[in-house]
Structure formats: C-alpha cells, structure tokens
Amino acid sequence: MSYEMIAIFMFSSMMLMLMTGQRVFGVIGGVAAVASLALWGTGGSDLPFSAAMKLMKWYPLLTLPMFIFMGYVLSESKLADDLYRMFHVWMGPINGGLAIGTIGLMVLISAMNGLSVAGMAIGATIALPELLRRNYDKRMITGVIQAGSSLGILVPPSVVLVLYAMIARQPVGQLWLAGVFPGLMMAGLFILYIYIRCRIQPQLGPALGEEERQISRSEKLRLLNAGLLPLSIFAVMMVPFVNGWTSLVESSAIGALAALLTAVLKRRMTKQVFETTLRQTLAISCMFMWIILAAMGFGAIFDGLGAVRAIDDLFTEQLGLNPWVILILMQLSFLVMGTFLDDTAMLVIVAPLYVPLVRHLGFDLIWYGVLYTITTQIAYMTPPFGYNLFLMRAMAPPEIGVRDIYASIVPFVLVMILALALIIFFPQIALWLPNYIYQK
Numbered sequence: 196m197s198y199e200m201i202a203i204f205m206f207s208s209m210m211l212m213l214m215t216g217q218r219v220f221g222v223i224g225g226v227a228a229v230a231s232l233a234l235w236g237t238g239g240s241d242l243p244f245s246a247a248m249k250l251m252k253w254y255p256l257l258t259l260p261m262f263i264f265m266g267y268v269l270s271e272s273k274l275a276d277d278l279y280r281m282f283h284v285w286m287g288p289i290n291g292g293l294a295i296g297t298i299g300l301m302v303l304i305s306a307m308n309g310l311s312v313a314g315m316a317i318g319a320t321i322a323l324p325e326l327l328r329r330n331y332d333k334r335m336i337t338g339v340i341q342a343g344s345s346l347g348i349l350v351p352p353s354v355v356l357v358l359y360a361m362i363a364r365q366p367v368g369q370l371w372l373a374g375v376f377p378g379l380m381m382a383g384l385f386i387l388y389i390y391i392r393c394r395i396q397p398q399l400g401p402a403l404g405e406e407e408r409q410i411s412r413s414e415k416l417r418l419l420n421a422g423l424l425p426l427s428i429f430a431v432m433m434v435p436f437v438n439g440w441t442s443l444v445e446s447s448a449i450g451a452l453a454a455l456l457t458a459v460l461k462r463r464m465t466k467q468v469f470e471t472t473l474r475q476t477l478a479i480s481c482m483f484m485w486i487i488l489a490a491m492g493f494g495a496i497f498d499g500l501g502a503v504r505a506i507d508d509l510f511t512e513q514l515g516l517n518p519w520v521i522l523i524l525m526q527l528s529f530l531v532m533g534t535f536l537d538d539t540a541m542l543v544i545v546a547p548l549y550v551p552l553v554r555h556l557g558f559d560l561i562w563y564g565v566l567y568t569i570t571t572q573i574a575y576m577t578p579p580f581g582y583n584l585f586l587m588r589a590m591a592p593p594e595i596g597v598r599d600i601y602a603s604i605v606p607f608v609l610v611m612i613l614a615l616a617l618i619i620f621f622p623q624i625a626l627w628l629p630n631y632i633y634q635k
Contacts, residue, residue, distance in 0.1 A: 205230050205496070224489030227496050234496075245495070250488055253361060254444060260480040261447035262352040265432075267472040268454040269425055270304070272463035281418045283325070284410055291393030291400030294331060294339045295386050297322045301343030302382050303425055305350035315344035319590035332399040333595050335392070338603035341587055342385050345572035345611065349565070350378035351433070352447070354483065355542070359564045361487050362546040366561075368436065368443050372629040373561050374568065380624065381569070381614040388610055428453045437632055490546065518556040522566075525549055526615075529570040530577060541571055562618075565625040569615045576604045576611075 205226055212222040250256065282296025289295075301318060318340035326336040348355040351371035360367040393400035432450030435441040441449065458464040516524075525545075532541050553563045576584065587600050618624050 201230070201234070205493075209493075221489075223486075223493050227489065227493040230496055231492070247488055249491060250361075250484065256357070256361065256484075256487075257444045258352070258367065258447040259354065259357050259483060260476055261444075261451045263354065263479050264472060264476040265428075265447075265451045265454040267475045268451075268458050268464075268468075269428070271468045271472050271475075272458040272461070281423070284415055284418050288402055289390075290397045290402050291389045292402060293322075293326055293329065294336060294389045294393070294400050297326070297336070297339050298343050298382055298385050298389070301340075301346055302350060302379070303429075305346045305353075305378070315340065315347075315587070315590065318343055319587070323591065327592070327594075329403070330401055334599050334603040335389075335399050336603075337587060337591065337595055337600055338605075338607045339385070339389065341576055341584075341600075341604055342607035342611070343382075345576065346378050346382055348572065349374045349381070349568045351375060352450075353568065354479075355568060356564060358483060358487060359542060359546070359567065362490055362542065363550045363560050363564065365564065369561050369629040369633060370564050372437075372632055373565050373625040375628055377565050377569065377614065377618055377625050380617070381611065384610045384614055385607065388606060392606075424457060428457060490542075518558070521552070521556060522558065522619075525552075526566065526570045529567070530574045532574065541574070542567065559622065559626060561629060562622045562625050565618060566615065569611060569618070573608055573611050573615070576608055 209222055209226045212226070282299050283293060286292035286296035286299070297318060300322065304318075323336060323340060326339075327333065347353070351374055353371065353374055356370045356374060357367055359365070360370050389400070428450060431453050432446050435449065436443060436446035455464070458468070528545070529541055532545070550560065550563075553560060584600055584604070588597060591600065
C-alpha cells in the first residue's frame with residue numbers, strides 16, 4: 196500500500212470513529228498509535244513520547260490553566276451578574292438597548308474566559324430570561340446570545356488560539372493581539388445590526404418603561420464601577436504584557452491572582468466557588484493537553500508519510516488552483532465539518548494538512564489563525580447540526596423552539612461572513628496590532 200493510501204485510510208478511519216461519538220483525543224491518538232506501530236513497529240512508540248516531551252517543554256502552555264482559572268473565578272463568583280446589571284441600566288432606555296448590552300456583556304465575558312461555551316451559558320442563564328420578560332422578540336435575542344458567544348474564541352485571551360499556536364508553532368501573544376480588532380469589529384457589526392433593526396421595527400426590542408428609568412445618577416455610577424471591575428482586571432493583566440514589562444505567562448498569573456483577590460475582597464469566594472473553579476480548571480486544562488498531545492502525534496505521522504506534500508502537490512501542481520481559491524475551499528471545508536465537530540476537533544484534524552499548505556501558499560499563519568476562528572464559529576451556528584444550535588436548545592426555555600433557534604442565526608451568520616470577508620480582503624485588520632506591538 197502506498198503512503199498516500201495509508202494517509203487516506205488514517206483520515207477516513209478517524210472521521211468514521213468521530214461520528215460514533217468517541218472522545219476526540221482518544222480517536223486521534225488511537226488512530227495515530229495504531230498507524231505508528233503498524234508502519235514502524237516498536238520504534239513507532241517514540242512518536243508519542245517525543246510529542247509528550249515537546250508539549251511539556253512548551254512554556255507558553257502555562258497560560259492555559261491560568262486563564263481558564265481566571266474565567267471561572269469571575270463567572271462562578273457571579274461578577275458577570277454585575278456586568279449585566281450595568282448594561283441593563285445604561286443601555287435599557289433605547290430600543291434594542293438590552294440586546295446591545297448583551298453583546299457588550301459577551302465581549303467582556305470573552306475577555307474573562309476565552310471559551311465560547313462560557314459565554315453561551317452566562318448569556319442563556321442571565322440575559323435570556325430578562326429579555327424574554329421584557330417582551331423582546333425571542334428570535335432576535337436567541338440570535339444575539341448565540342452570536343455574542345462566538346466572540347469567546349476570538350477576543351483574547353482565547354483558549355482555542357493557544358491550541359492553534361501550539362499546532363501551528365506561532366507566538367500566542369501575536370495571535371491574541373491579532374484577534375483584538377477583528378473581535379471588536381464583529382461585536383460592533385452585531386451592535387449596528389441590532390440598533391438599525393430595532394429602529395426600523397421597535398417591537399423587536401422595546402425600550403425600558405418610564406418607571407425603570409428612574410434611577411439616580413449615584414446608583415448608575417455605582418453600577419458602572421461594579422460592572423467595569425472585570426475590565427479593570429483584564430487591563431491589569433494585559434497592559435504590562437503589551438508594554439513588554441512582563442511575559443505572557445507572567446501576565447496570565449497576574450490576571451488569575453487579580454481575579455482571585457477581587458472575588459475574595461467582594462466576599463464572593465466561598466468554599467464551593469473555589470472548589471468548582473479548581474475542578475473545572477483542571478478538567479478543561481487536561482482535556483486540552485490530551486488533545487494537543489494526540490494532535491502532535493497524528494501530525495508527526497502524517498508529515499512522515501508525506502501526506503502534506505501530496506495534498507500540496509494536488510492543489511497547486513496537478514489542479515493548478517489559485518492560492519485564494521485553495522484558501523476559500525479550506526474555509527468551506529470547516530463549514531462542512533462544523534456540522535458534526537467542535538472547533539477544537541476541527542483544528543486538530545485539519546491543522547497537520549492546512550498549516551503547511553497555508554505557509555507554502557505564502558499566507559500569514561497569524562492572519563490565518565483569525566480566519567480559522569471566525570469560520571469555525573460560523574460553522575457552529577449553521578444548520579442542520581451546528582454545535583451552538585444544540586447548546587442553545589439545551590439551555591433555552593420551552594417557549595423557544597428549534598425553528599426559532601434555527602431562524603434566529605441567519606442575520607448574524609451573514610454579519611459574520613461580512614466580517615470574515617473584510618479580514619480576508621484587508622489583512623491588516625488582524626495584523627496591524629501584533630506587528631505594531633512586536634516591532635515596538
């Protein structure tokens with residue numbers, strides 16, 4: 196059997212096993228281990244050992260548990276409730292104001308946690324009941340929460356971008372900085388859409404009643420102070436890093452410590468909160484480490500078989516496709532895989548193939564990392580089997596049906612496609628900030 200056929204067999208076996216619902220790291224690592232032993236005998240055991248050593252020596256990986264811990268401290272201690280109350284008071288008087296405030300909440304949650312699932316959970320439990328109670332259109336607000344949660348893996352500190360950095364061997368700091376403007380731009384486009392839509396159709400997002408607007412200025416300022424506290428934690432963490440005073444790992448430790456001290460000073464750090472935070476941090480950190488380890492082993496075997504070079508030759512030499520056409524085809528493949536895989540699984544499956552191909556085509560891997568995150572979130576939100584759709588269905592109240600959830604995401608997906616097109620045609624949206632900071 197030729198190496199090309201072995202590579203095809205490995206890939207098809209992995210996809211088939213993933214459809215059975217097995218764990219991602221178990222499937223990828225298992226296929227890699229069987230292929231390695233079958234091809235090289237006992238000498239193939241060196242591959243996972245080498246991958247494990249590389250993983251343990253990758254110093255920036257220490258940021259992963261730090262940022263996950265910071266996010267869970269802020270969410271489990273209910274500081275996110277203060278954020279929503281702030282947006283409720285300050286944005287409520289305009290049509291669609293609470294929906295706009297929900298997008299703002301999602302941006303700050305993303306800056307605290309870096310996981311889209313966390314944004315979805317907080318939005319569905321805090322914002323959704325309030326918006327329904329105030330007669331907001333259920334399709335509008337369901338789409339708002341799903342779209343807002345998509346910012347979780349783009350706005351720093353994105354946990355998924357740490358994974359991409361490991362696989363693509365790119366600096367985590369540059370990837371995070373590259374996600375800042377695209378993330379804020381996409382949030383701004385969501386807000387603009389909500390504002391225009393609610394101006395045209397005020398019944399979709401009614402403003403707060405006159406009685407609820409009667410809040411003293413001192414109370415508004417108090418809520419502003421409480422709501423901006425998590426943003427202050429983010430600034431304390433990121434400003435030293437951006438100015439070169441601390442390394443990325445040191446900044447992550449500062450952020451985790453600042454979040455812990457804030458929760459303690461506000462008397463929110465109970466024994467139960469601390470135990471839940473530690474358990475969740477350990478579980479998610481270990482999950483990502485197992486996935487990275489499996490992906491590195493799988494990628495090493497694929498590269499050793501020459502599968503990457505074969506695919507490169509197929510697209511560029513035999514088919515003679517334009518580099519931009521190849522790039523668009525790669526993005527479309529994410530939309531197809533997103534019907535049954537999450538963003539992490541998509542990355543570890545195709546990264547061994549796509550990253551070398553993107554490099555060969557002459558595209559910037561930092562820029563491509565941003566394209567990847569946006570495309571996978573679009574895939575998350577597209578029927579028939581978008582991952583976010585099922586999460587929303589599990590968290591939504593009974594009055595929001597499957598048809599409402601599917602219909603709600605259409606305008607927001609179109610906005611995300613617009614944002615993706617802007618970044619493709621104007622790469623400096625993603626690249627200007629990391630280039631400026633690192634050159635300085």
